[in-house]
Amino acid sequence: MQTFRSDALADRRALITGGSRGIGEAIAVLLASMGTTVVLAADDEPGLEKAGATIEGAGGQAELHVVDLLDPTAVADLATAAGDVDILINNAAPGQGRLPFLETPDEAWDLQLGLILRTSVQLIRALGPGMATRGRGSIVNISSSSVVDAAPYVAPYAAAKAGLEVVTRIAALELGPRGVRTNAVRPSFTPTQRVAHLVADPEFLAHQSRKVPLGRLAAVEDIANAVAWLCSDAASFVNGQVITVDGGGSAGTWRPPVQSDSPVGH
Numbered sequence: 001m002q003t004f005r006s007d008a009l010a011d012r013r014a015l016i017t018g019g020s021r022g023i024g025e026a027i028a029v030l031l032a033s034m035g036t037t038v039v040l041a042a043d044d045e046p047g048l049e050k051a052g053a054t055i056e057g058a059g060g061q062a063e064l065h066v067v068d069l070l071d072p073t074a075v076a077d078l079a080t081a082a083g084d085v086d087i088l089i090n091n092a093a094p095g096q097g098r099l100p101f102l103e104t105p106d107e108a109w110d111l112q113l114g115l116i117l118r119t120s121v122q123l124i125r126a127l128g129p130g131m132a133t134r135g136r137g138s139i140v141n142i143s144s145s146s147v148v149d150a151a152p153y154v155a156p157y158a159a160a161k162a163g164l165e166v167v168t169r170i171a172a173l174e175l176g177p178r179g180v181r182t183n184a185v186r187p188s189f190t191p192t193q194r195v196a197h198l199v200a201d202p203e204f205l206a207h208q209s210r211k212v213p214l215g216r217l218a219a220v221e222d223i224a225n226a227v228a229w230l231c232s233d234a235a236s237f238v239n240g241q242v243i244t245v246d247g248g249g250s251a252g253t254w255r256p257p258v259q260s261d262s263p264v265g266h
């Protein structure tokens with residue numbers, strides 16, 4: 001039985017969408033440090049080059065693809081270029097695009113459903129068969145706490161993530177018998193460029209921190225650690241699961257302790 005060690009991902013090949021910054025970059029840096037060759041795909045060329053330099057500077061191997069993942073032809077070409085991957089991380093997502101439900105146009109729905117759902121499905125369809133033929137594969141889809149912690153103004157984003165969680169479970173049922181595991185990681189609010197406007201809002205930040213029993217916000221490395229474990233053989237019996245990484249924020253409603261004079265604590 002494989003245990004989770006620093007060499008748990010040696011000699012693997014992984015495609016990571018949105019690997020140029022934020023959570024995707026942290027996943028790429030960690031996987032590369034554990035011996036995986038990472039194929040990074042994003043529409044952010046300077047970010048890709050920076051992430052690639054960080055990985056190679058630390059002795060890892062990175063292949064970079066500047067691609068618009070909303071373009072199905074470009075996604076098909078990317079899958080071909082990525083080749084025989086053992087790991088697929090569906091991580092890229094647009095900004096949340098906060099709009100009131102009744103004012104959200106079709107374009108916003110197309111954008112979120114297109115990148116989060118259609119592109120992820122397309123990549124699973126393109127790369128899953130090779131994994132199945134080789135009898136080894138791990139797919140990790142990056143979801144969001146917004147699936148369970150509904151917030152106003154992000155309906156297309158949250159709905160797309162909910163769909164991605166269902167896709168995760170159904171792919172697990174269909175590909176599991178062929179040696180391919182599919183799981184999701186569901187992060188809570190994590191300061192990155194995508195949510196820079198929210199990070200700049202002290203009231204929002206304080207509200208997010210108050211929700212977390214562990215008393216801090218997620219760091220990108222918290223999410224990457226969970227992903228790396230899911231990719232490894234140490235998680236070889238974990239399939240079709242959504243792993244929530246939120247410091248306990250979804251465990252219940254956390255409140256700071258209230259002083260009481262009662263000896264029994266009421």
Ligand SMILES: NC(=O)c1ccc[n+]([C@@H]2O[C@H](COP(=O)([O-])OP(=O)(O)OC[C@H]3O[C@@H](n4cnc5c(N)ncnc54)[C@H](O)[C@@H]3O)[C@@H](O)[C@H]2O)c1
Nearest residue numbers: 018020022023042043044068069091092093189190192194
């Ligand atoms: N930051 C958070 O609070 C948070 C919380 C929960 C889930 N997530 C999820 O984590 C993932 C990463 O988010 P992040 O916060 O690191 O975002 P980010 O903005 O830092 O990174 C997004 C990545 O996706 C790429 N991308 C976006 N649109 C693209 C397109 N059309 N074509 C190609 N690449 C494209 C960007 O180039 C970048 O590499 C997303 O799936 C997001 O939904 C983030």
Ligand SMILES: O=C(O)[C@H](O)[C@@H](O)[C@H](O)[C@H](O)CO
Nearest residue numbers: 144145146149151188189190
């Ligand atoms: O990008 C994301 O997915 C977000 O950061 C979410 O995690 C929301 O901020 C959270 O649901 C608010 O309650």
